[in-house]
Amino acid sequence: MTHTRTVELDGHIIDSGSMQQAMGIVMDLGGDFDIEKFDVGRQKEDTSYCRMTVSADDEDGLQEILHELHQIGANLTDPVDAHVEPSPADQVVPVGFYSTTNHPTDVRYDGEWIPVEDIEMDCAIIVEETEDGARAYTKVLNSVEEGDLVVTDEAGIRVKPPERPRDSSGPFGFMQGGVSSERPSESLIGEVADALRETKKEGGNVLVVAGPALIHSGGGDALARLIREGYIDMISAGNGFATHDIERGLYGTSLGMDMETMEHPRKGHKHHIYTISEVIRAGGIEEAVDEGLIKEGIMYECVKNDVSYVLAGSIRDDGPLPDTITDAIEAQNAIREQAHQADMVLMLSTLLHSVAVGNCLPSTAKTVCVDINPATVTQLLDRGSSQAIGMVTDIGTFVPTLAEKVLDETDE
Structure with missing residues (x-):
């Protein structure tokens, strides 16, 4: 016996490759498919539409196909209300619960489509009835x-993956995805600078995810300048990033290396632990800034310009x-709060932290x-942050060049 369902795709499904996918x-x-209707957009701004019948030899096989199609935005043409089941205990979800993607998602409840708030990947969807009607959000x-x-299984769920632009026009037209080590860095950094300025012009929020290599490579001053100028x-x-930024201001070293001479001064390897000790003695970073211990650097500019920061700890x-x-859970929640506010994210030379933040981002955040x-x-992209573009280049070159293009060209 053949089992069939009908799905539809809408949007720039040819350019984005979702039709072929x-x-x-x-x-x-x-499985097998039969194209019932296919309307092709003929102009750049036109969208396309496809309705196809999907079939498989058994129900389990069909459900597996529908699950994979659902992830790329192919939705059932005959939606029903989402299935909801009460959680049997704290931190326990019903068997077969719907695990979210990071794409904009709607839930059908009582015949109405409800947008899911704070969407991110690998979460459960909770439906709550309020005096103003039902709302849906992730947990x-x-x-x-x-x-x-x-919410359980995929009935009554509508996923809308963001679409790539058909050309390079617009402030984010350069974001065609993938990893680039061959495209000219100078021109691509210029496009990132344009996107950064446009985000701020539109009132958006910019999040920087940074690793200690940014300090070691000499990019700290440029990032501090971008913070000071409001970008x-x-x-x-993490702890290491803030420690080495402050160490540089106190001792002129980063991880014990003199940032001017590139030499290792006597006892330089102890500078980072001396730095931590002095900040602990002051009571914290803000207190150390207030008393004049910290007089420059990224953390200094964060305090002086009310830029929020989350330093997530690790075992090392x-x-x-x-x-x-x-506390790992507390750190996750703090990162998640930042991620949900971000409209553009710059991930600068930190693998684990980039993947962690990427897990919390909606696919609509420019990354x-x-x-x-x-x-x-590639690990960030493979983990599911498909909206990200990647540049394989030296962070010590990227950040100063970005600051120059954002700030110096703005002054002209």
């Missing part, structure tokens, strides 16, 4: 409470600084990942 999914999983599994109405709204980093941290969040190691960028 949908056909490939069906064939790879042993990570450790936040689910007994009695929460959790950065949030910083997400020295100290750590008083501001470092050592640029820069690292000398191409594995950082």
Whole structure:
């Protein structure tokens, strides 16, 4: 017995490759498809529409195909209300719960489509009835409470992956995805600068995810300048990043190396732990700035310009600084709050932190990942942050060039 369902795709489905991808999914999983309707957009601004019947030999095979199609935005033509089940206990979700993508998502409830708030990947969807009607929002599994109405399977779910522009026009036209080590860095950095200015012009929020290599490579002054001039709204980093930034201001070294001479002064290897000790003695980074201990650098500019920062701890941290969040769940929640506010994200030379923040971002956030190691960028993309573009280049060159193009060209 053949089992069939009908799905539809709408948008720039030819340019984005989703039409071809949908056909490939069906064939790879042993199913068949029949195109019932296919309207092709003939102008650049026109969208296309496809309705296809998908079939498989058994119900389980069909559901597997529909699941994969659903991830790329192919939705059922005959939607029903989403299935919801109460959570049986805290941090326990019903079997077969719907696990979110990072794409904009709607849930059908009581015959109405409801947008899911704070969308991010690998979460449960909770439906809550309020005096103003039903609302839907995401929860990570450790936040689910007994009695929460959790959406199960994929019925009544509509996913809308963001589409790539058909050409390079517009402030984010350069964001065609993928990893680039061959495109001219100078011109691409200029396009990132244009996107950064446009984001701020439109009132958006810019989040920087940074690793210690930014300090070691000499890019700290340029990032501090961008913060001072109002182009950065949030910083997400680790204990090491803040420590070496402050160490540079106190001792002129980063990880014990003199930033001017590139030599290792006597006792330089102890400078980072001396730095942590002095900040602990002051009571924290803000207190150290207020008393004049910290007089320059990225963390100094964050304090002086009310730029929020989250320092997430790890098992390898020295100290750590008083501001470092050592509870992993608490750090996740703080990062998640930043990610949900971000309209553009610059990920600068930090693999694990970039992937962690990427997991919390909706696919609508413009994301640029820069690292000398191409594995950082490819791992971010493979993990699901498909909206990101990657640049394989030296972070010590990228950040100063970006600051120059953003600030110096703005002054002209």
